[in-house]
Amino acid sequence: MRPILTAAAMRAVERRVIDAGTPSLELMERAGASAAVAAWRFGLPREVNILCGTGNNGGDGYVVARHLAERGHDVRVIAAAPLRSADARAMSARWAGPVLAYGEAKPAAGFIDALFGIGLDRPLEVGDVAELQRLGANARTRIAIDLPSGVGSDDGALFGVPFVFDLTVTFGANKPAHIIEPARSCCGRVVVADIGLGAIDSKTRCNAPPRLRAAVADVHKYERGSVIVIAGPAGAGGAARLAARAALRAGAGLATLACQPLALPENAARLDAVMLRVTPDVAALARVLTDRRIGAVVIGPGLGQDAAAKAKLAAVLASEVATVCDADAFTLCAGEPEALRNAAVLTPHEGEFVRMFGNLPGSRIDRALAAAARAGTVVVLKGPDTVIAAPDGRAVVNTHASPALATAGSGDVLAGIIAGLLAQGMAPFDAACAGVWIHGDAGLRGGTGLIAEDLPELLPAVLQGLA
Numbered sequence: 048m049r050p051i052l053t054a055a056a057m058r059a060v061e062r063r064v065i066d067a068g069t070p071s072l073e074l075m076e077r078a079g080a081s082a083a084v085a086a087w088r089f090g091l092p093r094e095v096n097i098l099c100g101t102g103n104n105g106g107d108g109y110v111v112a113r114h115l116a117e118r119g120h121d122v123r124v125i126a127a128a129p130l131r132s133a134d135a136r137a138m139s140a141r142w143a144g145p146v147l148a149y150g151e152a153k154p155a156a157g158f159i160d161a162l163f164g165i166g167l168d169r170p171l172e173v174g175d176v177a178e179l180q181r182l183g184a185n186a187r188t189r190i191a192i193d194l195p196s197g198v199g200s201d202d203g204a205l206f207g208v209p210f211v212f213d214l215t216v217t218f219g220a221n222k223p224a225h226i227i228e229p230a231r232s233c234c235g236r237v238v239v240a241d242i243g244l245g246a247i248d249s250k251t252r253c254n255a256p257p258r259l260r261a262a263v264a265d266v267h268k269y270e271r272g273s274v275i276v277i278a279g280p281a282g283a284g285g286a287a288r289l290a291a292r293a294a295l296r297a298g299a300g301l302a303t304l305a306c307q308p309l310a311l312p313e314n315a316a317r318l319d320a321v322m323l324r325v326t327p328d329v330a331a332l333a334r335v336l337t338d339r340r341i342g343a344v345v346i347g348p349g350l351g352q353d354a355a356a357k358a359k360l361a362a363v364l365a366s367e368v369a370t371v372c373d374a375d376a377f378t379l380c381a382g383e384p385e386a387l388r389n390a391a392v393l394t395p396h397e398g399e400f401v402r403m404f405g406n407l408p409g410s411r412i413d414r415a416l417a418a419a420a421r422a423g424t425v426v427v428l429k430g431p432d433t434v435i436a437a438p439d440g441r442a443v444v445n446t447h448a449s450p451a452l453a454t455a456g457s458g459d460v461l462a463g464i465i466a467g468l469l470a471q472g473m474a475p476f477d478a479a480c481a482g483v484w485i486h487g488d489a490g491l492r493g494g495t496g497l498i499a500e501d502l503p504e505l506l507p508a509v510l511q512g513l514a
């Protein structure tokens with residue numbers, strides 16, 4: 048999985064490489080040269096304006112200018128002044144082409160933004176926004192060096208970005224702003240250029256296609272894992288049924304819906320491969336959960352929010368079985384996430400997350416990590432940029448997904464997929480990362496018009512694509 052680095056972590060990597068003998072000017076040269084190649088490959092128009100800031104991002108811009116001019120582009124630098132970085136001053140001295148002040152350059156078809164990178168720590172000033180707007184708003188191709196000026200590198204917040212870029216060329220590793228919203232949507236295509244920083248370690252990474260265990264020829268259904276989904280009252284079983292079907296499709300050998308007697312007719316009429324188990328009371332449910340062949344439980348989808356639901360949740364959490372909590376489980380434990388400490392994975396969306404953990408500070412990554420540490424369990428903060436966080440400080444961000452997944456029941460399917468993987472023996476963090484990727488891939492395959500019922504049916508193609 049590709050690393051994601053905060054600005055501080057990026058500076059630490061850079062410092063290590065410089066201390067090991069590579070001059071910072073050489074790193075800037077490599078950064079600018081690789082950005083120029085990426086821009087050229089992208090089909091940058093011949094006439095280009097490059098807006099250069101006063102720090103090292105601006106320094107990169109002067110290198111880009113020189114390399115593009117060598118490739119035959121007609122380049123003008125528009126310079127913020129005075130240059131505050133020694134490396135940027137050195138690179139500006141090597142640029143022999145035109146340098147204009149704000150307001151002097153005519154807009155051109157190509158625009159490169161080298162105003163601010165990871166150093167931006169406050170909103171853009173009015174004059175900077177105006178010049179970005181004047182030169183970039185109507186350019187045909189807009190390219191950002193490292194980051195679009197005006198995005199917060201660590202939290203993906205917007206500090207006045209005036210438009211969306213076509214391409215962002217970054218160095219060594221992605222920054223959170225390339226991955227998390229709303230900044231991600233301003234970056235356009237993101238290219239990570241290798242500037243010789245060596246292997247980069249990070250506890251925060253981008254999600255990747257999971258490696259699943261190959262099927263064994265003589266496996267028994269129980270060895271493929273058994274999942275129980277706890278259903279709610281009669282008339283509200285759809286969410287639990289979706290989760291159970293998804294668990295089966297994700298490879299569990301068995302999936303069973305545990306329901307009250309009154310909900311039996313409804314569920315029996317709608318289920319075939321998924322089995323039904325009537326649990327008249329909490330004691331009966333607790334007995335079912337002592338079956339050692341059960342590998343995972345899903346509780347929350349369509350569970351309800353009454354005393355009976357609360358008692359079921361307590362019984363599940365008191366059992367030894369790996370549990371995925373979703374939906375109503377969070378309402379039942381609003382403000383007290385410690386109550387879910389025995390769960391394996393929590394899958395809240397933004398609203399449920401806030402109900403559970405309150406308004407935590409920082410980026411989505413920071414918030415998911417703080418929540419995982421507090422709850423002592425894996426937290427999946429769902430969204431277009433789902434964050435999977437573990438109590439030990441690991442975080443994975445998934446962008447392999449489709450807006451089509453924002454549909455009723457989609458989260459129930461995700462909970463079922465993760466339970467299906469847990470039941471097959473995956474560790475909670477791995478099952479959550481894999482489940483989110485698989486769910487995202489199904490969403491991409493389904494596309495426009497997708498409804499939650501389609502998702503389990505798309506899983507065979509997703510899983511076969513991973514084999």
Ligand SMILES: NC(=O)C1=CN([C@@H]2O[C@H](COP(=O)(O)OP(=O)(O)OC[C@H]3O[C@@H](n4cnc5c(N)ncnc54)[C@H](O)[C@@H]3O)[C@@H](O)[C@H]2O)[C@@H](O)CC1
Nearest residue numbers: 061075078102103104163164165166167168169170171193
């Ligand atoms: N870290 C690395 O490994 C490398 C970094 N390089 C470049 O260096 C950049 C970082 O350079 P800097 O640290 O000089 O930072 P920037 O060039 O991003 O910003 C310059 C300075 O502007 C000031 N500033 C912040 N927000 C402002 C605002 N809204 N209005 C006015 N001034 C503001 C800050 O003092 C900041 O340090 C990276 O984004 C990248 O482009 C590359 O040259 C090569 C390698």
Ligand SMILES: [K+]
Nearest residue numbers: 160163192194
């Ligand atoms: K920039």
